[in-house]
Amino acid sequence: MDHETSEHLRILAVRRVREDKEAPSEVMQSLGLCRTTIYRWLRAYDRGGFQALRSSKAAGPKPKLTEKQKQQVRTWIVGRDPRQYGFVFGLWTRTIVAALLEKKFGVRLGLTAVGRLLASLKITPQKPLRRAYERDPQAVEQWVQTDYPKLRRRAK
Numbered sequence: 001m002d003h004e005t006s007e008h009l010r011i012l013a014v015r016r017v018r019e020d021k022e023a024p025s026e027v028m029q030s031l032g033l034c035r036t037t038i039y040r041w042l043r044a045y046d047r048g049g050f051q052a053l054r055s056s057k058a059a060g061p062k063p064k065l066t067e068k069q070k071q072q073v074r075t076w077i078v079g080r081d082p083r084q085y086g087f088v089f090g091l092w093t094r095t096i097v098a099a100l101l102e103k104k105f106g107v108r109l110g111l112t113a114v115g116r117l118l119a120s121l122k123i124t125p126q127k128p129l130r131r132a133y134e135r136d137p138q139a140v141e142q143w144v145q146t147d148y149p150k151l152r153r154r155a156k
Contacts, residue, residue, distance in 0.1 A: 006055060012031070013031055014050070014053060024038050072104075078123070094118070
């Protein structure tokens with residue numbers, strides 16, 4: 001039974017007992033409920049009204065990092081190099097971020113959780129530039145300005 005149907009059933013049962021003055025045993029029988037169930041619903045209604053009978057979303061696990069800590073992680077990463085924090089590799093990886101979180105906050109996160117954290121902070125993986133180390137910017141500029149146009153004219 002889905003949450004909405006369960007909520008409707010709780011409200012219906014309590015209304016019949018509290019507003020229509022039906023006996024709880026009659027409502028139990030007609031709706032196929034257990035004795036403890038109807039009385040638990042009635043207690044909830046007595047404490048908090050119909051609002052106490054409403055379905056609520058499951059809370060889920062408590063986040064391991066606070067918002068302030070998440071923003072701190074962002075300041076560590078953006079514009080900084082992992083080597084500044086004692087790591088030997090110069091590019092940020094999820095593994096390095098996880099190690100930094102454990103070192104600074106004592107919090108262990110899996111690689112998937114670190115990826116989600118970085119995505120929530122709008123930090124996305126960057127593709128490295130694919131350029132030759134030997135590249136000569138002046139030679140490239142000369143080729144674009146003079147050599148390439150000559151080749152293009154000859155090709156026509």
